[in-house]
Amino acid sequence: MSILVLADHHDGQLAGTTAHVVAAAQEIANAGGGDIDVLVAGEGVTAVAESAAKLEGVSRVRVADHAVYAHQLAEPLGALLVELAGDYSHVLASASTTGKNVMPRLAALKDVSQLSDVIGVESADTFSRPIYAGNAIATVKSDDALKVITVRATGFDAVNGEGNASIEAVETVVENSQSTFIKEDLAQSDRPELGAAKVVISGGRGMGNGENFKLLDGIADKLGAAIGASRAAVDAGYVPNDMQVGQTGKIVAPDLYIAVGISGAIQHLAGMKDSKVIVAINQDDEAPIFQVADYGLVGDLFQVLPELESKL
Amino acid sequence: MKVLVAVKRVIDYNVKIRVKPDHSDVDLTNVKMAMNPFCEIAVEEAVRLKEKGVATEVVAVTVGPKAAQEQLRTAMALGADRAIHVQSDDKVESLAVAKLLKGVVDEEQPGLVILGKQAIDTDNNQTGQMLAALSGLPQGTFASEVDIQGEKVSVIREIDGGLQTVELSLPAIVTTDLRLNEPRYAKLPDIMKAKKKPLAVKTPEDYGVATASKVSLVKVEAPAERKGGVKVGSVDELVDKLKNEAKVL
Ligand SMILES: Cc1cc2nc3c(=O)[nH]c(=O)nc-3n(C[C@H](O)[C@H](O)[C@H](O)COP(=O)(O)OP(=O)(O)OC[C@H]3O[C@@H](n4cnc5c(N)ncnc54)[C@H](O)[C@@H]3O)c2cc1C
Ligand SMILES: Nc1ncnc2c1ncn2[C@@H]1O[C@H](COP(=O)(O)O)[C@@H](O)[C@H]1O
Numbered sequence: 189m190s191i192l193v194l195a196d197h198h199d200g201q202l203a204g205t206t207a208h209v210v211a212a213a214q215e216i217a218n219a220g221g222g223d224i225d226v227l228v229a230g231e232g233v234t235a236v237a238e239s240a241a242k243l244e245g246v247s248r249v250r251v252a253d254h255a256v257y258a259h260q261l262a263e264p265l266g267a268l269l270v271e272l273a274g275d276y277s278h279v280l281a282s283a284s285t286t287g288k289n290v291m292p293r294l295a296a297l298k299d300v301s302q303l304s305d306v307i308g309v310e311s312a313d314t315f316s317r318p319i320y321a322g323n324a325i326a327t328v329k330s331d332d333a334l335k336v337i338t339v340r341a342t343g344f345d346a347v348n349g350e351g352n353a354s355i356e357a358v359e360t361v362v363e364n365s366q367s368t369f370i371k372e373d374l375a376q377s378d379r380p381e382l383g384a385a386k387v388v389i390s391g392g393r394g395m396g397n398g399e400n401f402k403l404l405d406g407i408a409d410k411l412g413a414a415i416g417a418s419r420a421a422v423d424a425g426y427v428p429n430d431m432q433v434g435q436t437g438k439i440v441a442p443d444l445y446i447a448v449g450i451s452g453a454i455q456h457l458a459g460m461k462d463s464k465v466i467v468a469i470n471q472d473d474e475a476p477i478f479q480v481a482d483y484g485l486v487g488d489l490f491q492v493l494p495e496l497e498s499k500l
Numbered sequence: 501m502k503v504l505v506a507v508k509r510v511i512d513y514n515v516k517i518r519v520k521p522d523h524s525d526v527d528l529t530n531v532k533m534a535m536n537p538f539c540e541i542a543v544e545e546a547v548r549l550k551e552k553g554v555a556t557e558v559v560a561v562t563v564g565p566k567a568a569q570e571q572l573r574t575a576m577a578l579g580a581d582r583a584i585h586v587q588s589d590d591k592v593e594s595l596a597v598a599k600l601l602k603g604v605v606d607e608e609q610p611g612l613v614i615l616g617k618q619a620i621d622t623d624n625n626q627t628g629q630m631l632a633a634l635s636g637l638p639q640g641t642f643a644s645e646v647d648i649q650g651e652k653v654s655v656i657r658e659i660d661g662g663l664q665t666v667e668l669s670l671p672a673i674v675t676t677d678l679r680l681n682e683p684r685y686a687k688l689p690d691i692m693k694a695k696k697k698p699l700a701v702k703t704p705e706d707y708g709v710a711t712a713s714k715v716s717l718v719k720v721e722a723p724a725e726r727k728g729g730v731k732v733g734s735v736d737e738l739v740d741k742l743k744n745e746a747k748v749l
Pocket of ligand 2: 507508538563614615617619623627
């Protein structure tokens with residue numbers, strides 16, 4: 189029984205999520221034995237492969253470096269995974285937009301189910317995952333010969349970077365005439381990634397407009413925080429979509445989550461309620477967000493935020 | 501061009517579910533059901549394509565119990581021309597749904613299939629991708645813009661770092677993200693008219709698909725409850741608690 193982990197990467201760098209997925213793979217390996225391989229597929233991914241080789245517990249990094257895998261489009265990446273899957277009992281990817289895009293293709297072509305957003309490993313065939321926006325946790329057992337799994341990174345602590353795996357090229361090249369990459373508009377930010385940040389401060393509809401999100405900048409600078417948002421704030425055009433936290437946005441579980449002008453709808457809570465410490469700043473003392481907040485401050489954010497920044 | 505839209509009957513998104521005391525599943529007795537929000541967006545997009553003259557016919561399809569016909573009627577009230585109900589009282593998992601939808605795609609030969617990105621009950625986010633793989637068609641998932649030009653469709657996708665644009669050959673599979681459009685409400689006359697639109701009833705056997713899954717539900721539990729904490733009276737008190745009590749600063 190061996191496990192294949194699909195590495196997440198962008199801009200020639202390994203994404204932090206991969207170390208969490210390897211941790212999930214280790215739990216499966218501990219339950220049944222077997223090696224962990226990491227697949228790096230892309231174009232110009234030598235540095236990604238080198239970083240992946242340092243992840244603890246990984247025996248081998250397999251590198252498919254070819255133009256057809258550039259931008260990790262689902263059609264060629266899925267076809268590559270199908271080619272390689274025969275060697276494995278489990279194939280794991282993070283529940284990133286890349287993992288979600290490609291893994292169901294692998295599962296369908298191998299005629300097996302996929303387990304999405306796994307947060308716990310009970311044994312080599314039994315896993316837990318949230319359903320209904322995290323309002324229930326299901327334990328599911330898969331009798332499929334191949335387990336295809338996406339892993340929610342916040343469910344597992346990252347492995348460390350002191351490993352030393354071998355690196356091997358994968359020569360498989362597939363055809364793709366169906367989909368073409370046109371462009372990417374990626375948010376530029378010096379701040380930590382939302383999913384990896386130790387502190388996250390998010391603004392909601394209460395921020396009033398996009399300009400006012402600047403009130404969060406100074407605090408984020410002082411705390412080394414990432415900035416997130418509710419869907420209402422994204423829908424209203426205050427901030428771009430990649431900042432959305434929630435059931436259908438990003439899932440975060442930082443040490444400290446500060447919700448500002450966010451009411452606390454279940455869809456938002458689904459994305460942040462596993463944070464260690466939650467602070468809510470809201471002028472409505474009945475707002476549901478206070479039911480999950482460790483520390484609630486009832487007040488007008490336009491007064492609270494500048495004061496908070498000055499006192500940190 | 502014919503557009504096929506897949507809609508799922510799920511719990512209304514405002515309802516907070518409860519886990520059954522015996523932990524066998526969630527309790528859905530007497531719970532309000534509705535069309536999955538992402539499917540509403542899928543129907544809206546298909547209807548807009550028809551209004552723009554790009555689509556000639558919109559066909560809605562669902563897999564589920566008899567009651568799921570309500571959601572097909574809703575889709576027709578919103579503008580779908582006809583509907584296909586693949587009736588099954590079993591829990592049909594994403595893989596089997598994808599196989600059944602492939603059967604419908606083979607039969608109907610649509611130019612475009614639109615699905616939601618995710619059903620808010622299982623939160624699976626799989627079916628569209630599985631259908632694409634099984635049908636050998638390209639996919640544009642998590643779409644926030646869909647633009648058909650001749651033999652191709654350009655899709656703007658919401659990805660973790662921002663937006664990605666891909667161009668796909670038609671026929672293709674698209675799954676909707678929240679910002680693709682804002683669905684309309686059905687008007688009463690349209691709801692009346694929808695009652696007379698054609699609805700075909702099929703079974704999984706018609707498509708030669710076995711719906712049994714190799715994944716079994718062992719148990720369902722409520723998540724760890726978070727207890728609400730305290731209200732603080734001032735920014736000073738907040739900073740003090742975060743430093744000295746929670747020790748996160
Ligand atoms: C299918 C589906 C998926 C969804 N997915 C997500 C998701 O992933 N993430 C998500 O966040 N939402 C999601 N939603 C939307 C969700 O249901 C809520 O509508 C949304 O979270 C509300 O955002 P909000 O709290 O910013 O806005 P509101 O609910 O409008 O709350 C604004 C809050 O700001 C407070 N406020 C206003 N002014 C001030 C002030 N000056 N000072 C202090 N406080 C102030 C108000 O008291 C209020 O509590 C989803 C909905 C659906 C249907
Ligand atoms: N039983 C079903 N009947 C029709 N469409 C479905 C069904 N299940 C899933 N879908 C479609 O697939 C999308 C994604 O669902 P899922 O992959 O289950 O999260 C939904 O938004 C629907 O468009």
